[in-house]
Amino acid sequence: MTTTLPAYDEVVARYEPVIGLETHVELGTNTKMFCGCPTDFGGAPNTRVCPVCLGLPGSLPVANKAAIEATIRIGLALNCSIAEWCRFARKNYFYPDMPKNFQISQYDEPLCVDGYLDVEVNGELVRIGIERVHLEEDTGKTLHVGGATGRIHGATESLVDYNRAGIPLVEIVTKPVPGTGALAPEVARAYVTELRDVIRSLGVSDVRMEEGSLRCDVNTSLNLPGQEWGTRTETKNVNSLRSVERAVRSEMLRQASVLDAGGKITQETRHFHEDSGDTTPGRSKETATDYRYFPEPDLVPLAPDTAWVAELKAALPELPRLHRRRLQKQWGLSDLDMQSVLNAGAVELIEQTVAAGATPAAARKWWLGELSRRANETGVELADVGATPGQVAELQGLVDAGKLNDKLARTVLEGVVAGEGSPTEIMTNRNLEVVSDTGALTAAVDEAIAANPGIADKVRSGKVAAAGALVGAVMKTTRGQADAKTVRELILERLGAQG
Amino acid sequence: MAAISREEVAHLARLSRLAVTEEELDTFAGQLDVILQSVAQVGEVAAADIPPTSHSVPLTNVLRDDVVVPGLTPEEALSGAPDAEEQRFRVPRILDEDVAS
Numbered sequence: 310m311t312t313t314l315p316a317y318d319e320v321v322a323r324y325e326p327v328i329g330l331e332t333h334v335e336l337g338t339n340t341k342m343f344c345g346c347p348t349d350f351g352g353a354p355n356t357r358v359c360p361v362c363l364g365l366p367g368s369l370p371v372a373n374k375a376a377i378e379a380t381i382r383i384g385l386a387l388n389c390s391i392a393e394w395c396r397f398a399r400k401n402y403f404y405p406d407m408p409k410n411f412q413i414s415q416y417d418e419p420l421c422v423d424g425y426l427d428v429e430v431n432g433e434l435v436r437i438g439i440e441r442v443h444l445e446e447d448t449g450k451t452l453h454v455g456g457a458t459g460r461i462h463g464a465t466e467s468l469v470d471y472n473r474a475g476i477p478l479v480e481i482v483t484k485p486v487p488g489t490g491a492l493a494p495e496v497a498r499a500y501v502t503e504l505r506d507v508i509r510s511l512g513v514s515d516v517r518m519e520e521g522s523l524r525c526d527v528n529t530s531l532n533l534p535g536q537e538w539g540t541r542t543e544t545k546n547v548n549s550l551r552s553v554e555r556a557v558r559s560e561m562l563r564q565a566s567v568l569d570a571g572g573k574i575t576q577e578t579r580h581f582h583e584d585s586g587d588t589t590p591g592r593s594k595e596t597a598t599d600y601r602y603f604p605e606p607d608l609v610p611l612a613p614d615t616a617w618v619a620e621l622k623a624a625l626p627e628l629p630r631l632h633r634r635r636l637q638k639q640w641g642l643s644d645l646d647m648q649s650v651l652n653a654g655a656v657e658l659i660e661q662t663v664a665a666g667a668t669p670a671a672a673r674k675w676w677l678g679e680l681s682r683r684a685n686e687t688g689v690e691l692a693d694v695g696a697t698p699g700q701v702a703e704l705q706g707l708v709d710a711g712k713l714n715d716k717l718a719r720t721v722l723e724g725v726v727a728g729e730g731s732p733t734e735i736m737t738n739r740n741l742e743v744v745s746d747t748g749a750l751t752a753a754v755d756e757a758i759a760a761n762p763g764i765a766d767k768v769r770s771g772k773v774a775a776a777g778a779l780v781g782a783v784m785k786t787t788r789g790q791a792d793a794k795t796v797r798e799l800i801l802e803r804l805g806a807q808g
Numbered sequence: 809m810a811a812i813s814r815e816e817v818a819h820l821a822r823l824s825r826l827a828v829t830e831e832e833l834d835t836f837a838g839q840l841d842v843i844l845q846s847v848a849q850v851g852e853v854a855a856a857d858i859p860p861t862s863h864s865v866p867l868t869n870v871l872r873d874d875v876v877v878p879g880l881t882p883e884e885a886l887s888g889a890p891d892a893e894e895q896r897f898r899v900p901r902i903l904d905e906d907v908a909s
Binding site: 338377455614 | 823824865868873886888893894
């Protein structure tokens with residue numbers, strides 16, 4: 310595509326975007342949706358399969374109670390109504406990623422309907438309507454071989470691994486979201502972020518986009534102010550929070566350039582490309598989608614008991630947004646400071662560090678300072694930087710006990726990140742403890758005084774500021790392993806001066 | 809009026825990847841029509857107070873606990889496959905299709 314795209318500011322001045330998001334979440338149950346095969350990530354191909362998830366004749370599916378419960382809890386956390394009665398449906402299509410030639414899903418009777426999720430964008434609440442939350446089974450993985458490696462175009466055959474086929478998959482569909490204007494890309498990202506946090510707080514999925522346990526499709530359309538909503542496209546392959554934002558933005562720009570040129574938007578599936586940030590058309594739609602849904606005859610209807618649903622609702626954890634607000638208050642942070650904690654992905658880490666005994670200020674200092682810098686340098690998430698909240702709390706404990714000063718603590722932390730052991734072990738093994746032996750310290754002080762008689766005289770005559778040079782000399786001879794404040798007090802005491 | 813048209817049968821055949829000849833289309837359209845008309849008679853008997861039935865047993869909430877049950881070995885799983893490679897099922901490539909989810 311060689312057309313020059315219009316500027317974003319111009320696009321949002323002339324058009325109004327409407328966005329919608331479909332999110333798929335793999336549940337973290339022990340077993341698959343309709344059989345007892347394990348669900349753990351990885352594993353050699355076709356080692357987690359049985360007659361049910363391979364669709365062998367005579368096998369019958371039975372729904373996983375934990376998956377039903379998890380889906381209801383997600384629905385409740387998203388303020389949905391829970392269906393009193395609903396059924397699974399067969400979605401028929403011709404593709405080998407499901408060995409049965411159909412996927413068990415839900416069609417016109419989803420388990421949860423009509424909810425909302427409030428998300429914060431630039432300090433303002435935006436309410437995103439939730440159309441439905443339904444339960445289905447994940448598909449297998451196809452590997453295309455022959456011709457261009459890994460790409461379906463030019464491939465002559467596909468190799469299929471059904472380990473993933475049948476893992477419970479929850480689909481969460483928003484209502485169309487109009488009226489967000491220039492903020493549409495940010496709203497999309499904020500929604501997926503908040504949804505991820507909500508689901509994580511429920512403990513029903515590890516919601517890791519990079520491992521595919523959270524996947525997102527983004528619908529985008531543009532219309533002129535006051536006119537009907539435009540034709541939408543569905544962008545797939547959006548695999549990170551940042552990509553959600555980029556995909557909406559890039560699709561808004563592309564659609565605007567088509568509309569500006571007098572063209573029409575084709576309703577189609579498009580693929581997002583992480584490297585370029587562009588979308589390209591996906592599969593052709595020459596044959597209209599026809600899934601021939603019908604009620605799944607092998608599974609009886611679900612009728613969640615109202616008492617059970619009420620019990621699940623009562624046991625829901627605090628919403629992440631409210632939880633964060635409470636933490637902000639507890640930690641005494643300004644909105645700006647809290648925002649930097651959020652941006653660093655440090656909320657839970659600080660919370661856990663505080664739970665392990667550190668003060669909020671100290672916990673925040675380590676995670677946002679030394680460890681954030683380290684994470685940025687090595688390009689990893691803060692949570693994967695190599696230090697645990699427990700270790701950070703232990704490190705701060707050593708500082709508070711006067712065993713480490715700030716400089717030594719940083720050195721110990723480097724050792725922790727490098728996997729050398731616990732802060733106490735590293736301090737001991739590398740002999741980094743602050744010299745607290747007063748005898749040794751006094752000797753070092755006397756030595757510094759003897760070596761710098763001129764400075765010593767100044768201090769004696771009342772110029773206490775000059776003591777800094779002596780402190781520096783002592784710190785040098787103790788290789789930084791002394792507490793500067795103690796050293797200063799000792800020097801003033803030896804020279805008969807008042808601090 | 810026919811319960812299913814020749815075009816609908818052709819459409820279903822295409823979705824199912826069945827190569828159906830023109831003569832077969834005529835035959836199947838006729839046969840399917842007879843079947844559908846017969847089934848439709850059941851619908852005529854059902855009064856307004858009888859809800860549509862999708863299941864023959866009056867049960868709900870047949871669920872199982874989330875406990876792992878040993879499945880098949882890869883060898884067993886692939887034993888019925890027409891072709892396999894790298895411990896995976898080998899199938900012809902499928903292009904231009906909508907996949908699930």
